[in-house]
Amino acid sequence: MIKLPEPKYVGMPFEDAIKKRRSVRNYLQKALNIDQLSQLLFAAQGITGKLFGQPLRSAPSAGALYPIEIYLIVNNVTDLPPGIYHYIVIEHALKLVKSGDFSGEITSAGLHQKMLGKANVVFALSAVFDRTRRKYGGRSSRYLYIEAGHISQNIYLQAVSLGLGSVSVGAFQDEKVNRLIGVDGKKETVIYLHAVGAL
Numbered sequence: 001m002i003k004l005p006e007p008k009y010v011g012m013p014f015e016d017a018i019k020k021r022r023s024v025r026n027y028l029q030k031a032l033n034i035d036q037l038s039q040l041l042f043a044a045q046g047i048t049g050k051l052f053g054q055p056l057r058s059a060p061s062a063g064a065l066y067p068i069e070i071y072l073i074v075n076n077v078t079d080l081p082p083g084i085y086h087y088i089v090i091e092h093a094l095k096l097v098k099s100g101d102f103s104g105e106i107t108s109a110g111l112h113q114k115m116l117g118k119a120n121v122v123f124a125l126s127a128v129f130d131r132t133r134r135k136y137g138g139r140s141s142r143y144l145y146i147e148a149g150h151i152s153q154n155i156y157l158q159a160v161s162l163g164l165g166s167v168s169v170g171a172f173q174d175e176k177v178n179r180l181i182g183v184d185g186k187k188e189t190v191i192y193l194h195a196v197g198a199l
């Protein structure tokens with residue numbers, strides 16, 4: 001388990017981040033540091049409070065059931081070897097899934113959108129269907145996509161505040177990304193990608 005540094009960055013006013021948010025697809029080949037990555041993950045799904053002992057997160061979730069998991073395809077982050085990592089929310093830590101340079105595979109899985117391979121890190125948001133289905137039945141399928149959108153918007157705004165560029169990506173081959181991050185595509189499947197890169 002790789003413990004992430006405490007997220008303590010203080011950035012630009014929220015209103016400036018909203019005004020500046022844009023999808024950015026060209027990045028410099030400059031490393032991201034682990035503090036920046038920690039901040040992005042915290043914005044995406046960090047623990048921000050508690051209700052009756054239950055941890056609550058930075059993005060809302062139907063019934064506080066949190067069906068979305070985050071995997072990272074790390075291409076260029078200081079002190080973090082390239083590879084696939086799983087974000088362990090409760091520990092604010094990363095667990096290595098497999099190491100290696102997967103920039104080519106994520107680009108190919110993403111219909112050859114080049115920014116996926118050039119990004120410092122690509123967030124893969126996957127959904128664990130049963131977590132939400134147990135309570136919300138047929139309605140749960142829409143909740144999963146809505147929740148991924150909330151998380152992606154947090155990543156967009158945090159990236160702006162950190163002076164980084166980012167773009168959310170819906171066009172990719174599910175099976176290829178599922179295989180890459182190590183989920184089965186049945187109980188859990190990728191639903192959204194979000195690339196982040198240096199400017």
Ligand SMILES: Cc1cc2nc3c(=O)[nH]c(=O)nc-3n(C[C@H](O)[C@H](O)[C@H](O)COP(=O)(O)O)c2cc1C
Nearest residue numbers: 021022023024025113115167168169170171172192
């Ligand atoms: C659901 C969704 C899927 C998207 N998929 C892609 C994509 O596959 N590739 C891409 O380059 N941009 C993608 N985008 C980004 C849009 O192209 C972008 O938001 C739009 O052009 C508006 O530009 P802006 O984000 O800079 O305001 C996606 C955005 C959303 C909301």
